[in-house]
Amino acid sequence: SQQGEEDPQALSIQEGENATMNCSYKTSINNLQWYRQNSGRGLVHLILIRSNEREKHSGRLRVTLDTSKKSSSLLITASRAADTASYFCATDRNTGGFKTIFGAGTRLFVKA
Amino acid sequence: DTEVTQTPKHLVMGMTNKKSLKCEQHMGHRAMYWYKQKAKKPPELMFVYSYEKLSINESVPSRFSPECPNSSLLNLHLHALQPEDSALYLCASSHPGLAGGPDRETQYFGPGTRLLVL
Numbered sequence: 001s002q003q004g005e006e007d008p009q010a011l012s013i014q015e016g017e018n019a020t021m022n023c024s025y026k027t028s029i030n031n032l033q034w035y036r037q038n039s040g041r042g043l044v045h046l047i048l049i050r051s052n053e054r055e056k057h058s059g060r061l062r063v064t065l066d067t068s069k070k071s072s073s074l075l076i077t078a079s080r081a082a083d084t085a086s087y088f089c090a091t092d093r094n095t096g097g098f099k100t101i102f103g104a105g106t107r108l109f110v111k112a
Numbered sequence: 113d114t115e116v117t118q119t120p121k122h123l124v125m126g127m128t129n130k131k132s133l134k135c136e137q138h139m140g141h142r143a144m145y146w147y148k149q150k151a152k153k154p155p156e157l158m159f160v161y162s163y164e165k166l167s168i169n170e171s172v173p174s175r176f177s178p179e180c181p182n183s184s185l186l187n188l189h190l191h192a193l194q195p196e197d198s199a200l201y202l203c204a205s206s207h208p209g210l211a212g213g214p215d216r217e218t219q220y221f222g223p224g225t226r227l228l229v230l
Contacts, residue, residue, distance in 0.1 A: 031217055042116070042202055042221035043155065088154055092217050099168055100145075100219065102154035 006089060006103040014111050019076040021106040023089030024069075032065055033090045034074050035102075043088065046074075081112040116222035118203050124228045127193060133225045135186040135203030144186040145219065146178060147202040155202055161186060193229045200224045 006023045013019055023032070031050045035043040049056045049065045049072065056063045062075040076083055089103040116137045125131050135144065143162050147155035160168035161180040169178075175197075177189040186203055204219040 031215075033217065035221075040200065040224075040226070042223045043204075043219075045218045045220070048215050048218060099160070100157060100217070102156075105154050107152075 006087075006106045008106060009104065010107045010109070012109045012111065013079055015079060015081055017079055019079050019083070019108055019110070021074045021087050021108070023072045023074070023103050025072075025089075025091050025103075026070065029067075029091045031092055032063075032072050033092070033100075034061075034063060034072075035088045035090060037086045037088065037105075039085075046087075076108075079108075079110045081110050084108060084110045116203055116205055116220050118201075118222035118225050120225055121223070122226050122228075124230065125190065125193065126230055127195070129193075130189070130191045132190065133188040133201055133203075133227075135188075135205075135222055136184055137205045137220070137222075138184055139205065139207070139220065140183075141205035141207050141220070142183060143206045143216075144180060145204040145206075146186070146188050147204065148197075149200045149202055149224070151199075159188075190227075193227075195229050198227055198229045200226050 011019055029051055031048055033048045034046040036046055037043045047056060047058045047061055047063050049063050051067055054065060060077045065072045072089055086105045086107050088105045090100050092100050119134045145160050146158040148158055149155040157170050158172045159178045164180045164183060175192050179187040202224045203222045206219045207216050
């Protein structure tokens with residue numbers, strides 16, 4: 001079963017606007033990651049936030065984590081057409097090998 | 113070299129065929145993964161190898177048989193597949209988590225093999 005659920009499922013914005021995606025999960029985690037996937041291709045790691053962290057930044061990306069609400073958000077500021085992709089959150093449970101479970105994903109479309 | 117390569121890019125096979133998917137990385141990663149991804153769905157974990165040993169099998173049908181011949185290579189052998197097995201198959205690898213290196217949880221993905229079973 002999926003650990004992470006994301007909303008919205010799809011998001012369409014204009015270039016220059018900010019995009020916010022949310023992820024909720026069900027069980028305790030070691031960390032939460034965000035990945036990007038361009039259409040039909042492999043995933044690219046964006047950022048990892050550990051369970052004892054609340055906020056992390058990387059370039060135009062800002063990730064927050066609220067373990068009490070079991071939720072995370074990814075903010076992309078000043079979006080570009082090249083940001084058009086699917087974004088997935090992923091959580092890890094250490095079960096003898098790292099078992100990564102991906103959320104359903106948010107499809108972001110940035111209009112030029 | 114910071115990439116994971118997968119061959120072939122596309123594969124069409126019949127239900128009686130035997131084929132193999134290959135994955136290779138030269139980043140010194142000691143964990144390697146196979147995922148299956150259907151259209152508009154997230155990747156689903158199939159297998160995890162850690163130090164060339166199978167550590168996780170997510171109850172994958174036996175018609176999928178993984179193999180890790182060495183620390184750089186990961187194969188997925190396919191036999192008697194069903195049309196519902198058509199999907200994008202993604203390989204990934206991750207670092208062992210040595211001091212000063214990237215987070216061990218960060219996975220590096222290949223571009224995938226798009227499989228069609230007829």
